[in-house]
Amino acid sequence: MMADFVAVDWGTSSFRLWVMARDGRLHGESRGPEGMSHCVTAGFAPVLAAHLARAEAPADLPILICGMAGARQGWFEAPYADLPAPITALAAKAVRLPGHLLADLPNPRDIRILPGLAQRDAAHPDVMRGEETQLFGLANQAIEGLVCLPGTHCKWANLQDGAVTGFASYITGELFDLLSRQSILRHAMPETYAIAPDDPDFLAAADQAMADPGLLTEALFPLRAGQLLDYRGREATQARLSGLLIGAEVGRQVAGNALKSVTLVGQQGLGALYAAVLTRAGLSMKTVDAENASRQGLLAAAREIWRF
């Protein structure tokens, strides 16, 4: 089978492109660090053109993009879709790039960007861009219920009858980076970052914070003092910081959610840390591959848009 379209996951700091057939078969791929942050100054079209060439994508294929390229500060804004959002709503709100933005591409063609999702709830306002496509990839595989998508801004979403019905974002990953690199705690951190999911300090801190998420605010300065007064080494201090942050997040989600199982998107690195804490929270877990979820979501949306 020939390739039918090009799928692109264009995040804040990463770019991934797949040349795909309508049956999901992969014909080529290319990836790089040219996320939105890079392209805001360097331009979007040249980056896309370079990756199309690298993946040897046929010149006439339409392109479907998800992620931050559709943010207001991205390439071309794809306004948010509202909840509850089934895949059809997402596909219907994809925006088509106007011709003047395609001037730098060797072969101007049908290029569309999928919208993000907005939760328009005054008490729990939230937004996502990119993760909605992974969620639709899961919905397309008949996955339902609570889904956890670890990352700089971890998302927790509910999938029901193929639609996203609600979600919550936590800046846990960003907080970890800010605290360990730029706050007073940096003086108590090791040079390199490598927390094992079975690290006893990580797990003990996660247990404490899950049981009492409010602990976080008072447990931060003592991380520095504990290292300074020789109660804990630098590696253990970093593991404890991560455990406190992830534990507080999981504690809030588990406390507010009656579900006993969760689908975890991504099982490497940060995903493995979340997996360890979710297990300790007593949740049964199904782990799925993050990239595959993106591809499946883009494929499902492409089928809606181009009717193949």
Place this chain on the structure above:
Amino acid sequence: MMADFVAVDWGTSSFRLWVMARDGRLHGESRGPEGMSHCVTAGFAPVLAAHLARAEAPADLPILICGMAGARQGWFEAPYADLPAPITALAAKAVRLPGHLLADLPNPRDIRILPGLAQRDAAHPDVMRGEETQLFGLANQAIEGLVCLPGTHCKWANLQDGAVTGFASYITGELFDLLSRQSILRHAMPETYAIAPDDPDFLAAADQAMADPGLLTEALFPLRAGQLLDYRGREATQARLSGLLIGAEVGRQVAGNALKSVTLVGQQGLGALYAAVLTRAGLSMKTVDAENASRQGLLAAAREIWRF
């Protein structure tokens, strides 16, 4: 009465010097932004010499310093004193600067640095440098009970029978700066920082976080989303961030402490925000001046050290 000694409060980012008599009378003063961070590269002695000249301090006066100049990374380390610490213990652990460090001063003389305090408790390790001197200034005025010292790292201490018996530090002020200037939330913040203590968004957020300090972790990303989705403006978003952070801190302290009154050190700026939240927490409050507390503490320690 003639001047008897020079008192210096040498913090991370500020320098304050007072020429004082044994009865507390002020004979001269000088201040500047040359805190420890500046002096680590620029040198400590030249900064001290310049301020001595500016305050027209008599050349033979002994000098007593408190604060970060005594940190390991400061001018000369004054190892921490342990709890429970009365003023006599603090004075006894003051270190005298060795002669080679005084070479850059026009008149080498008796210069001592007061130690900070360490709470050597594996479950609640903590340290302070500079605030202990303010606390002893209060103890010297017969103030007892819970004391709150707002700042980049806010301290809560218990004073009993003239001694510090325990304390807890929160990085609330630093977190506010990191989150509003360097995290995703910076996109939702106004250019300038000016939260009024009676700002309704500030107070509402403080009430929420006091009632449920664990809310903090899940309420951060929604600050950005709420501004993006037009539920709240930039000023209100910043006020809410501050309210959440201070409210969570006060909530933890009030929940864990049976005391119904508190002494607040500093009533301007950040101090006024803490005062507003402490009032809403139902605490009766006595406010005292931070600088005066430092001077009183240095005076009490100088009397112990030089027996005048």
